[in-house]
Amino acid sequence: MAAKVLHAIYNDDDLVLQAVKQIRDENYHILEVFCPFPVHGLDKAMGLAPTRLAITSFLYGLTGLTVAVLMMNFMMIDDWPQNIGGKPSFSFIDNMPTFIPIMFELTVFFGAHLMVITFYMRSRIWPFKEAENPDVRTTDDHFLIEVEVANHSEEALVKFLNDTGASEVKLID
Structure with a gap:
């Protein structure tokens, strides 16, 4: 069974960077962040290892x-x-x-x-591969953070994401 995922959508790159830091501080697991352009410092805020x-x-x-x-x-x-x-x-x-x-x-x-x-x-970009973008707006002007619900309360997580500045939060089963 796949875990439940919340999609939090943000309107500003500084806001999404701050939200990633807050989400990691609260020990929630971020699966992926979708951005229309590179955000400086996002890889460090997500805790990604440097590239080789x-x-x-x-x-x-x-x-x-x-x-x-x-x-x-x-x-x-x-x-x-x-x-x-x-x-x-x-x-x-x-x-x-x-x-x-x-x-x-x-x-x-x-x-x-x-x-x-x-x-x-x-x-994992192969020829003729379908796009894995969960929301079309992330190719234009919105930012999306995928957060795994896992063992956390769904309602508390939604409230927390709204408090971080998310313009909308959707549950994906």
Whole structure:
């Protein structure tokens, strides 16, 4: 059986940030907050862990750099060395200044494309996925906080959410 959830709708971003802090102080469980735009400090107020996407971006960039070095070493030095413009291809180190643009481009290419794929997988955003937005107004100018009722009194929680400045509170079964 799914737990009951209350949807509290707010009209102002400062109000929703303050409400999240008050709800967490009273030890209620916030399932999700839906906003039409990013609210600075909301992730910290909700107690979310910092993202590790920067680490994966760095690793993807290193992967791209490694692929670039191995690819150029194989193609230009081992497989088919050519004397281009009087610069013989006897070693990778001697020709590395000419390879720098390719190394940079593949580092950025791998980092950017793999980060997009990682973000979509982590956010569970798949092609042709239906939107999970519980209220259409949150894409325009309203903010919604989903609070789990669980072991708390429903009436007390509704009164508390109204006291935090919610313009409306709805029970979702």
